[in-house]
């Protein structure tokens with residue numbers, strides 16, 4: 001045996017010993033998670049054991065402890081999967097998402113819930129809402145805004161008449177790829193993609209495929225599906241879609257903005273407790289003149305609450321009336337937000353809580369500055 005072989009055998013023996021420990025510890029952890037489950041009630045479906053606030057706390061701890069050599073997102077992913085597996089001891093949770101298979105929304109589902117869930121692709125955002133409301137799905141995941149393209153108005157509008165709650169947010173870095181069976185750019189006659197993705201890659205397409213026909217379709221996964229047997233066409237889609245539909249990526253990371261990020265919301269039928277670092281979304285409506293919005297927002301300022309977003313949409317059936325979507329820091333069950341919301345209700349108009357939920361854990365990972373990457 002050469003010296004190199006001996007060193008290799010030695011390191012592998014140490015890895016084997018560690019694997020035994022890791023496996024024992026994971027099994028021990030799973031047993032403790034089952035113990036927690038028993039205290040919540042035996043034989044309930046997984047959705048009844050799910051505690052997003054606790055999961056966020058566990059994952060924040062993982063990030064704080066990480067000293068490398070694994071990157072923050074890798075170590076998060078591993079612990080995410082361990083918790084997902086611990087939870088899926090009963091029937092897996094059913095999570096509806098904007099499909100078909102291979103969309104970024106599906107990727108958001110796995111990033112947030114891990115792979116031990118049943119992800120159910122839906123044809124439209126409204127179908128995701130319907131599945132959760134009707135109880136066919138335990139939770140739903142829908143896109144809400146993109147850092148390059150702005151808000152997904154269709155999702156906002158669906159909240160206006162929905163009784164569902166927001167119980168989580170997911171931030172996903174969006175990397176676009178040019179998928180094609182063509183050997184080079186010169187063989188491409190048309191490009192399919194979702195309109196949002198065409199817009200996010202506008203500059204790249206202008207420089208690299210000038211004059212080529214750009215065809216918007218319902219999703220990037222649908223674009224990939226169309227290109228499967230059309231070697232003269234290309235699709236803009238994720239690498240997951242490339243794998244599912246068996247199409248090579250001719251170019252990767254073709255998005256114009258390096259930090260192109262999409263935010264998704266998790267919707268469900270219940271409300272959850274504070275996690276220690278939460279956000280709250282609510283809806284404001286009222287017909288009492290321009291001073292009303294100012295009066296409604298004043299308590300937020302008085303209590304020093306940070307408002308991270310305000311979005312207005314036309315109120316359905318009321319010409320020139322608006323509905324305002326507001327995001328603030330804090331949980332509605334905790335002061336100072338609970339106090340501010342009580343004061344807002346006294347002003348008049350309607351203040352409807354859409355949900356309080358843990359801030360996306362991945363938002364703690366600085367883009368391009370990832371610890372140990």
Ligand SMILES: O=C(O)C(=O)C[C@]1(C(=O)O)C=C[C@@H](O)C=C1
Pocket residue numbers: 033036037049050051052054055058082083086087
């Ligand atoms: O702490 C709990 O409430 C658990 O059920 C355990 C656990 C975990 O594995 O850490 C599992 C599922 C919940 O969503 C949250 C956490």
